[in-house]
Amino acid sequence: EAENAYYNTIPTFATFEFTDNHGLNVIEFNHDGTAWQEIANDIAGTTWDGTEGNTPAVYTLPVFSALTEGEHTIYWRVTDDAGNIATFDWTFFKDTQVPSGNLAMAISGVTTTGMTITGAAVEDAVEGHEYYIFDCVNDYVYDKLRAENINQYDLTGMGTNTLYQFKYKVTDGVTNNHATTAWEDDANISDWSYTYSRHTLSVPPTIATVTCDKTPETWYNDATFTFTSVDGFGEGTNVEYYRYVWDRHATHSWNGMEAIWDANDLAVTATDGDNWYLHVKGYNGDNIANGTLDLGPFYYDGIAPYAVAALNGHITENANESVTLSWIDDSQEANFEYYEIFAATFGNYPTYAGGSEKSAPADYAAADASSDWTSIGTTTDLTYIHTPATRDYYYYVVFAKDLAGNYSPVSGMTECLSYWLGDVAADFGVINGNDISLLAAAWGGDVASYPERNVGPTVDGARDSRPDPDNAIDFEDLMIFSMNYNNTNYSSKVSAPQKGEIFLSMHREVVDGKLVAKLYLTGNENTVHGLNIKIAVGNDLSAENILKGDIWTDMDFFMYTNEDGILEITGATLGNGTTIDGDGLIAEIEFTMNGENTMTDFAEVVARDVTNQDIDIILNPITGISDNYSTESNLSTYPNPFSTSTTITYNVEEAGMVRLMVYNHNGQVVRTLTEGMQSAGAHTIRWNGCDDKGTALPAGIYFLHIHNGNNTGCLKTILTR
Incomplete structure (x- = not known):
């Protein structure tokens, strides 16, 4: 075994041998200078390898367990047969203790994808080297093997919001003189520390990780706003859960008591108005927050705009196929978007036969779905000009729309033509x-x-x-x-003047053998705009000349026709608000008399004012003397005026056809009292003030006309009620 090495187990010598040239006798040993102890004696031969006697072939230091920690020296003393002594020594270090210290771990610097793990430092008092071994318990990654004096690691590339568990142990530098591959097993090694756990942080919320089904700063009429955590919730996702607040503040002061959103989509409800915000704060599995997000503002409006008022449509001035629309909207709201105009037509221009009136749609949906109504445009103004491609009579309604998609109730309906009546010449837009x-x-x-x-x-x-x-x-x-005429605009409004009594008279006379009938208008104070006079003409009269009277100017319209015994004279002043200027001659008619039936009488008279409303015309008795007019009828009535009935007396000169009729002041026959053959002499008839249908006539002036051969008579009577 190598000297000066560290051992935590009993050193064992695989080769342990002493030799001498003569012969060995005694082998002894001690440690650290203690008393010698005999290993073998009476050795025979020159070599002792530990196999003699009961001594094992592999020598194991017998006193290792009794030695203290630290440095020790072993001594061997060998004596040969001649009494010569040789001494040998071998030094080593005993170290059976693990490094000392509290195995605690600190985890710091936690991010979404990393953290720092630090094991508490230890000290080895004997060998003097400390080695650290780290293990990720859940075996994701990060098994850090034996490394000297490295007790801290910065870990990266970790999953977000993921739980990681770590433990570590320590060793010293004891090698037992083995190869380096066995050092970790040979060293004094501690037990594992406690397991320490930590989640990586959640991903801070952004508009990419928390989305809404509606767009900020956009109006909606749906009060529900649905938010989605894009990656879901839970272990290994972007976030474990969010705390959230839904309110009308742009920011939020967090207190940790807010509601939790940890599954599915989040549906929140707004009340009417703008500036709604969702505030979220993300947490990981360790309830550690990482980032906040203020989503918004969101706008909700569930209240429809008010209906526009005073919708008015009229033909665009001096134009053709064009309508100008206008309306009032005093309650236009802040999130107003536009007005949408719908139109419908009566149909079948120009006669309008078979066309139909249109009624306003109930609401926007009805208008949009209707086959009659069509959206023709939008505007943000209070006016709109519609230029349809065809002439027709148009109906219009308007809806106000707000940015949330709400439509107002339907406006009042207006209707008008898209062209000026009478605009028939090619120079459209003016009537001339x-x-x-x-x-x-x-x-x-x-x-x-x-x-x-x-x-x-x-x-x-x-x-x-x-x-x-x-x-x-x-x-x-x-x-x-x-x-x-020259009035395709609305620049001046006209109204009918106060009407006094206006009279129409016919004066007949014979001039140079011709019957001349003159028509006069009296009592006219710039009231009459147009006249249509129909005169019944006897079949022995032929109209030769019809002359325009002095009440007409060169600019006025004057026209006559003569068909089927009716001479019709029509005239009108041209232009807005124009009237016949005062009294005067309407027309002078010259007839050729071809026999005895030279009667002329008012058949129908129509007069209109500047607004085309009827004017009551009082028909004066026909005046003048001619050979076809006789006063021999002695026409009279009593009482006159009358209220319920009157008795009419007349004289028939010659037996024959007699016709007695009642005319109103417009020259219309309202009652035929008698029509048939009568004998000569005096006759009476009673009139009850009713027309031919038996309906009571209104109070007023009436004219009795009698015809008997060539004799004609006329008498005014007054009916009171």
Whole structure:
């Protein structure tokens, strides 16, 4: 065995031999200078190798166990037969004690992927060297083998939020003179320390590891916000659990008492408003926090905007196929996004036959699903111009939408045309002489050939309302054309003036053998805008000349037709708010008389003001004297005025056909009192103030007209109620 080595077991000498040239006698030994002890005596021969007698062949130091720790020297004394003495010595160190110290471990510097493990230092008082052995109990990694004076390791590459367990033991430098491969087994080695455990840290929460089904700073009308821990929870994942708070503060002061989120998705609920935040703080399996995250702000609005008010639509001024919409929204909220406009059509321009009225949709969903309603655009303004590709009568509703996707209740519905009535010439967007000429050219003609000129009447008489055509190009169309003439805008509003009594008179006279009938308008104080007068003409009269009267200007429209015994005279002033200026001659008609039936009488009279509303016209008795007018009828009535009934007396000069009729102030026949053959002489008839249907007529002025051959008479009577 090597000298000066450290041993913790009894040194054993595999080769232990003494020789002498003559012969050996006695072998003795002692340790550290103690008394000699005999090993063998009376040795025969010159060599002793420990095999003589009972001595084993391998020599084991007999006193090792009794030796103290530390350095020792063994002495051998050999005496030969001649009494010569030789002394030998061998020095070694006894060390059977492990290094001294408390085996405690400290774990520090813990990160998401690493930590530092430190074993408490020990001291070896004998041999003087300390070696440390570390083991990862759960056998993930990090078995650190015997290393001198290295009691600390910085570990990296570890899994996040993962539990690691460590222990260590210590040894000294005792080798028992063995090869280095056996040193760890030969050395004095301690038991393992206690097992020490520690989790790596959780991954600090980020927007990549904690996600939401909704985007921050975006409005939603769903109050539930769902958050996901991307890698889940538990051992080996990014995090063991989170503590969380859902509130309306941008930051949070943590106290460790917050709710725990450790499984599945987290669903939280907001109340109406903005600036909702989710605050999370991550923990590992050792309940050690690592990082916080403030997610937000999130916006929730579950309340629909208010409906817009005062929705109004009208034809865009001086334009064609264009509608200007406007509305009021005094309650526009902070998260307002836009207004969405829906439109529907009546259909079947220009006659609108077979079209249909539309009703407002119940709500946005109904509008969006409707086959009648179509979304035509959005805007953030309080006005919108719709330019449809086709002319029609349009209906509109508006919805306000907020950034959360809530839609307001439906607005009130507005409706209007997309074009100006009467705008038929190619220079669209204005109604001028070109359009009036086209109207005149189609006057009384085939409506099917000119359907776009058949615009009247409208449903309420207004110049921009939906047409309800009468299948004739006539006075009703003229009224619409005339009101829109040079007036395709809304710059000035007109209203009908106060109406006094307005009279229409016919004066007849014979001039140069011709019957001349003159029509007069009186009592007109800039009230009448348009006139349509139908005159029944006897079959022995032929109209030769019809002259425009002085109440008309060169700019006014004047037209007449003469068909089937009815002479129709139509006129209107052109332009917004224009009227006939005062009183005067409407028309002068010159007839050729071809026989005895030269009767002229008002069949129907219609007068309109600047708003196309009817004006009551009082028909004065026909005046003038001619050979076809007679006062011999002695027409009278009593009482006059009357309230319930009156008795009418008249004289028939010659037996024959007698017709006695009652006209209202518009020249319309309301009652035929008698029509048939009567004998000559005086006759009476009673009238109860009712029309031909037996309906009581309203109070007013009425005219009694009698016809008997060539004799005609007229008398005014007043009905009171």
